[in-house]
Amino acid sequence: MESRARRFKSNSEAALANPVLQGNMRTAKGKFVDKRAISIKEIDDFEGTREAAKALRNRVIENLDLWLEKFEEIATARGATVLWAKDGAEICRHVVDIGKQHGIKKAVKSKSMLSEEAGLNLALEAAGIQPVETDLGEYILQINNNEPPSHIIAPVVHKGLDEVADLFHKVHKTPRKTEIPALTREAREVLREHFLTAEMGISGGNFLVAETGSVALVTNEGNGRMVTTLPRVHVVITGIEKVIPTLEDLSTLMRLLPRSATGQSISNYVSVLTGTKAAGDLDGPEHLYFILVDNGRADVVGSEFQDMLRCIRCGACMNHCPVYQTIGGHAYGWVYPGPMGSVLTPLYTGIENAIDLPHAATLCNQCGVVCPVKIPLPELLRKLREKQVEKNLRPWFERVAFRLWAWVASCPTLYGIGTWFAVRYLKWLAGGNQTIPILGAAPEWTRGRDFPAPEGKTFRELYAGRKS
Amino acid sequence: MTSREDILARVRAKLNRNPDNAATGRVAIEATLAARSQGPRPAVNPQKSALVERLIEKSLAYSSTVDQVATAAEAPAAVARYLTGLNLPLKAVVWPELARLDWSGSGLAVQARGAQDVDLVGITGCFCAIAETGTLMLCGSPDTPATVSLLPETHIAFVPASRIVSGMEEGFALARAELGQLPRAVNFISGPSRTGDIEQTIVLGAHGPYRVHLVLLTEE
Amino acid sequence: MRVALFVTCLVDLMRPRIGFAAIELLEAADCEVIVPAAQTCCGQPAWNSGDRAAAAKLAKKVIAEFEGHEYVVAPSGSCADHIRTEYPVILADEPDWYARAVALGSRVYELTDFLVNVAKLVSVPGNFAGRITYHDSCTGLRSLGIKAQPRALLAKLSGVDLQEMNGAEECCGFGGTFSVKFGEVSAAIAERKCNNACATGASAIVGGDLGCLLNIEGKLRRMGDTQTRVMHIAEVLAAKE
Numbered sequence: 047m048e049s050r051a052r053r054f055k056s057n058s059e060a061a062l063a064n065p066v067l068q069g070n071m072r073t074a075k076g077k078f079v080d081k082r083a084i085s086i087k088e089i090d091d092f093e094g095t096r097e098a099a100k101a102l103r104n105r106v107i108e109n110l111d112l113w114l115e116k117f118e119e120i121a122t123a124r125g126a127t128v129l130w131a132k133d134g135a136e137i138c139r140h141v142v143d144i145g146k147q148h149g150i151k152k153a154v155k156s157k158s159m160l161s162e163e164a165g166l167n168l169a170l171e172a173a174g175i176q177p178v179e180t181d182l183g184e185y186i187l188q189i190n191n192n193e194p195p196s197h198i199i200a201p202v203v204h205k206g207l208d209e210v211a212d213l214f215h216k217v218h219k220t221p222r223k224t225e226i227p228a229l230t231r232e233a234r235e236v237l238r239e240h241f242l243t244a245e246m247g248i249s250g251g252n253f254l255v256a257e258t259g260s261v262a263l264v265t266n267e268g269n270g271r272m273v274t275t276l277p278r279v280h281v282v283i284t285g286i287e288k289v290i291p292t293l294e295d296l297s298t299l300m301r302l303l304p305r306s307a308t309g310q311s312i313s314n315y316v317s318v319l320t321g322t323k324a325a326g327d328l329d330g331p332e333h334l335y336f337i338l339v340d341n342g343r344a345d346v347v348g349s350e351f352q353d354m355l356r357c358i359r360c361g362a363c364m365n366h367c368p369v370y371q372t373i374g375g376h377a378y379g380w381v382y383p384g385p386m387g388s389v390l391t392p393l394y395t396g397i398e399n400a401i402d403l404p405h406a407a408t409l410c411n412q413c414g415v416v417c418p419v420k421i422p423l424p425e426l427l428r429k430l431r432e433k434q435v436e437k438n439l440r441p442w443f444e445r446v447a448f449r450l451w452a453w454v455a456s457c458p459t460l461y462g463i464g465t466w467f468a469v470r471y472l473k474w475l476a477g478g479n480q481t482i483p484i485l486g487a488a489p490e491w492t493r494g495r496d497f498p499a500p501e502g503k504t505f506r507e508l509y510a511g512r513k514s
Numbered sequence: 515m516t517s518r519e520d521i522l523a524r525v526r527a528k529l530n531r532n533p534d535n536a537a538t539g540r541v542a543i544e545a546t547l548a549a550r551s552q553g554p555r556p557a558v559n560p561q562k563s564a565l566v567e568r569l570i571e572k573s574l575a576y577s578s579t580v581d582q583v584a585t586a587a588e589a590p591a592a593v594a595r596y597l598t599g600l601n602l603p604l605k606a607v608v609w610p611e612l613a614r615l616d617w618s619g620s621g622l623a624v625q626a627r628g629a630q631d632v633d634l635v636g637i638t639g640c641f642c643a644i645a646e647t648g649t650l651m652l653c654g655s656p657d658t659p660a661t662v663s664l665l666p667e668t669h670i671a672f673v674p675a676s677r678i679v680s681g682m683e684e685g686f687a688l689a690r691a692e693l694g695q696l697p698r699a700v701n702f703i704s705g706p707s708r709t710g711d712i713e714q715t716i717v718l719g720a721h722g723p724y725r726v727h728l729v730l731l732t733e734e
Numbered sequence: 735m736r737v738a739l740f741v742t743c744l745v746d747l748m749r750p751r752i753g754f755a756a757i758e759l760l761e762a763a764d765c766e767v768i769v770p771a772a773q774t775c776c777g778q779p780a781w782n783s784g785d786r787a788a789a790a791k792l793a794k795k796v797i798a799e800f801e802g803h804e805y806v807v808a809p810s811g812s813c814a815d816h817i818r819t820e821y822p823v824i825l826a827d828e829p830d831w832y833a834r835a836v837a838l839g840s841r842v843y844e845l846t847d848f849l850v851n852v853a854k855l856v857s858v859p860g861n862f863a864g865r866i867t868y869h870d871s872c873t874g875l876r877s878l879g880i881k882a883q884p885r886a887l888l889a890k891l892s893g894v895d896l897q898e899m900n901g902a903e904e905c906c907g908f909g910g911t912f913s914v915k916f917g918e919v920s921a922a923i924a925e926r927k928c929n930n931a932c933a934t935g936a937s938a939i940v941g942g943d944l945g946c947l948l949n950i951e952g953k954l955r956r957m958g959d960t961q962t963r964v965m966h967i968a969e970v971l972a973a974k975e
Contacts, residue, residue, distance in 0.1 A: 055916065058916065058918075058919055059918050059919075062918055062919065062922055070713065073713065073714060074714050077710075077714045078714075088556060089554075089556050090554070090555075090556040090557055091554040091556075094553075094554040095553055095554045098553035098554060099553070102553075105546065108529070109529070109539045109542065109543060110525050110529065111522050111525045111526045111529065111531060112536070112539045112540055112543055113543065114522065114525075115522070116543055116547075124695075130516070130517040130518040130521055131517060132517045132520060132521060136517060180721065181711070182709045182711040182712070182720060183709075183711035186711070186712075200710070200711060200714065201711065202711055202712070203714065205712075205713075206713065207712060207713050210712055226712045226713065226715050226717055227717050229712060230709060230712065230717040230719070230720060231719070234719070234720060234721055237721065238631065238721070241721070242631055256543075256547070257547050258695070258696050260696060266707065266708050266709060266710075266720065267707055267708070267709045267720035267721050267722070268664065268707035268720055268721035268722025268723075269720070269721045271660070271664050271701060271721075271722060272664065272721050272722075274699075275660050275661060275664060275699065276661075286521065286525070291543075291546045291547060292546070292547060292550050293550075293683075293686040294550045294551060294552050294553070294683055294686070295553075296682075296686075297552070297553070297681065297682040297683045297686065298552070298553030298554075300682060301553070301556075308710065311572070311576075311647050311704075312647040312648075312649055312702070312704045313704070314703070314704055314705060314706075314707055314708055314722070315701060315702065315703060315704075315707070315722070316649075316701075316702035317699065317700070317701050317702075318696065318699075318700040318701075318702075319698065319699055319700075320695075320696045320697070320698055320699075320700075321698055322698065323698060324655075324697070324698055326655075326656035327654065327655070327656055327659070327698060328627070328628035328656060328659040328661065329628055329654070329659055329660050329661050329699075330654065330660070330698045330699060338521075340517075340521045340524075344521050344524040344525050344528065345524065345528070347524075347525050347528040347529060348528030348529055348530075349528070368904060368905040368907060368923045369916075369919060369923070372919055372922050372923055372926075373919060402916075405911070405912065405915055405916070406912070406915075406916055406919070407909065407912065408872070408905050408907060408908065408909025408910075408912045408920075408923075409782060409872075409873075409909060409910075409912075410872035410876070410905035410909065411872060411873075411876045411877070412872070412876075412904070412905065414876075415876055428781070428782060428784065430784075431782070431783055431784030432784035432785075432786055433784070434784055435783070435784040435785055435786070436784075440783075440784075444783070445785075448779075448780055448783060448785045448788050449788065451775075451779070451780065451788070452777075452780055452785070452787075452788030452791055452792060454774075455743075455774040455775045455777070455792055455795075456774075456791055456792065456795055458771070458772035458773075458774060461774045465746065465747055468747065469747055469748075480955060480960065481951070481952060481955045481956075483956070488914045489917070490913070490914045490915060490916070490917030490918075490920075491913055491914050491917055491920075491952070492917075493917040493918055493921065494917055494918050494920065494921020494922065494924070494925075494953070494956065495921045495924060495949070495952035495953040495955075495956045496952045496953075496955045496956045497948075497952055498748065498948050498951045498952055498955070500747055500748045500749070501748070501749060501750055501751065503750065504746050504747060504750065505741050505745055505746040505750035505753040505754075506741075506746055506771070506773075508750050508754075509750075509753070509754075509769055510771070
């Protein structure tokens with residue numbers, strides 16, 4: 047997917063001015079945040095479980111090559127074909143090749159963020175294979191001209207009921223529904239047809255279990271099961287960092303993932319899929335393909351950003367982020383929004399292509415506190431800011447301002463003189479009022495709020511005055 | 515160089531891979547796989563009656579309904595009661611594993627096969643049930659096809675009380691012990707399918723069943 | 735106890751009375767207060783913006799100025815945390831400075847934390863009365879565990895009615911340089927905080943970090959609220975009204 051992260055500032059301001067989005071974000075925040083808080087109480091030792099999850103994820107990353115080889119060995123022994131893709135284009139090539147090899151006309155998809163990274167749907171269409179998204183949110187986006195998702199778990203959190211009702215009415219050519227259950231039922235009926243006739247199912251992979259060569263799919267709707275039970279070919283597209291060692295590790299992560307994502311104790315369906323249809327089986331794919339994807343991940347291994355590879359794609363960080371809550375996901379411009387997106391987009395699409403994202407954060411660490419695998423997100427954002435300075439990507443006036451500040455702050459006399467003038471100037475600007483409404487030196491501050499007036503003398507000068 | 519070689523080579527370079535640490539790494543991997551260590555576990559009373567109680571509590575919380583009979587022989591009658599109560603026809607597709615039960619004795623017309631789209635009711639057993647979260651663990655095989663719990667609108671599952679375990683870890687341990695290797699499809703099911711994608715409002719009955727009904731077999 | 739006051743650049747520039755209130759509180763706890771005269775800024779804005787060199791330079795200055803003192807107290811969670819937690823990270827590549835940073839860090843405290851847990855202040859000198867609500871600044875809360883301490887101190891004022899706001903622990907939208915880079919988003923977050931705070935009916939919004947307080951006050955006034963006071967907890971505890 048092409049990144050629009052360069053337009054973050056203008057996109058974020060457009061988001062502020064969108065009343066439907068603002069209303070939906072307010073509602074969503076309450077549900078995700080409150081439900082999660084209630085559900086984590088069920089675990090007894092939430093902090094201990096986070097620590098265990100962090101440890102097991104690190105264990106794999108620290109020997110990632112060996113774990114990948116192990117997974118490949120066992121998955122292959124169980125009948126799967128394991129393929130590797132360096133980037134999005136190669137993902138598309140693999141899937142199209144598989145499609146052509148097996149005479150696929152239609153592919154039903156359950157959620158795969160990696161397929162978004164790759165723009166897979168467009169490639170399939172160009173190759174004459176009809177892709178059908180089956181996750182309700184992703185389906186809504188697909189029929190709305192392939193609109194990108196704005197959240198990794200709740201793709202249409204930004205849409206209201208009316209928008210969806212209009213869309214179904216227009217695209218399905220059915221009478222316009224007004225209730226959410228009726229719309230859901232309509233989608234079920236439309237998509238059921240596709241499930242029954244598609245020859246290929248494409249899914250992501252929440253986790254790859256090395257012990258058994260399996261993929262674990264975590265869903266609520268049942269589309270993950272449909273897509274991997276009925277069609278004769280199943281393709282799993284997932285990042286190389288998704289390997290976990292054992293089924294016990296899967297059990298540990300399953301205590302954290304649904305709770306962190308939606309506040310559920312467990313997702314409706316957890317499917318652990320291994321190999322192809324066995325002799326006598328009445329369902330299941332005859333051919334199973336894993337596409338293990340790099341697309342920037344290998345370069346993060348061993349780097350100062352390695353912690354980010356622990357991510358289990360729960361979405362808790364964005365649900366709790368004050369910035370994401372205010373502007374929604376589209377402003378971030380790529381597949382992943384919020385705090386994790388602000389780290390991944392620069393790492394996977396180039397730091398210079400996402401300059402604003404690491405700065406669009408208050409570093410409040412609400413994200414770090416809720417991350418089930420203890421990724422120190424504010425630290426990673428700060429490191430990205432530092433990388434920008436090292437690579438000379440900051441505007442010249444910013445660099446000059448900090449050099450000046452550091453120089454003045456290192457010299458107490460200069461500092462004393464500078465601040466003596468500054469506070470008097472600001473006091474004068476306030477003209478006897480409590481605050482200053484427009485401050486040329488900090489226009490971004492005063493766009494939305496006033497700048498309080500200082501007392502008019504500095505503490506240092508007053509303290510020195512009192513002492514003498 | 516293939517993509518596989520390229521990707522692995524870069525990962526190895528980033529990890530400073532050399533023959534020595536590769537050897538110790540492989541030993542570590544095998545040790546991890548053998549150890550199968552568990553993470554922290556929430557308290558679940560392992561006594562049988564407590565497990566039953568917890569399974570019921572969690573299943574209800576997840577919008578399933580629950581009935582109890584003593585043995586499998588009484589289960590078809592419980593199914594008939596349930597379907598009649600909802601004004602649903604007494605017709606179902608069942609797991610071949612359950613074909614031997616006396617269905618017609620309770621007025622039920624069943625077929626033992628995989629499900630098709632036209633089937634409205636699917637009846638399964640379960641490999642085991644997880645009390646911690648009110649979850650059914652189903653393992654696919656020719657006698658226990660996955661479609662029966664997936665395609666129909668109504669899913670009824672028989673749960674022998676002796677097959678209720680504390681957590682997912684116990685379910686996997688049982689699978690390793692009894693099945694050797696994992697079957698193609700292991701499905702953990704917790705209640706009817708649902709979605710919250712439209713305005714974060716939960717609706718039951720997305721693509722999977724609308725309703726899930728458990729029949730506990732208390733003496734099995 | 736001898737305490738060196740790290741007054742912070744924002745207090746120095748904008749609200750000296752907070753610095754004097756802090757001194758009064760520390761003296762009420764039987765501390766002798768020294769104010770190192772050459773202090774300027776802890777360097778946090780530079781560090782958070784990725785300017786490592788500037789951050790290191792200021793870190794070394796602060797360490798040299800303050801390490802000779804038994805305790806260092808700052809009326810700011812973010813500054814205290816920066817010195818305690820970040821200085822060792824900033825100077826990790828210079829072993830001598832690293833050791834000095836770690837040693838200093840163990841003696842640096844945020845004001846309310848120091849008053850409650852070290853100085854064990856028994857009664858506060860102020861007489862502030864009225865309904866207030868407390869904003870938990872992010873770094874103080876999540877990095878230093880500042881939560882109960884300000885409330886314990888406020889409880890010592892018999893005339894104070896503390897009403898917790900919804901989202902007391904949510905960010906106010908300041909975020910240092912964030913507020914001057916993404917001003918509109920920052921102001922929108924601040925508006926939520928102001929609405930939550932005012933919904934309690936409080937006559938004063940109180941907090942422990944001046945950056946947050948200036949942000950909240952600025953937003954309130956732009957929203958047309960000229961009545962609700964925005965005060966640092968040191969001011970409240972030492973207020974003579």
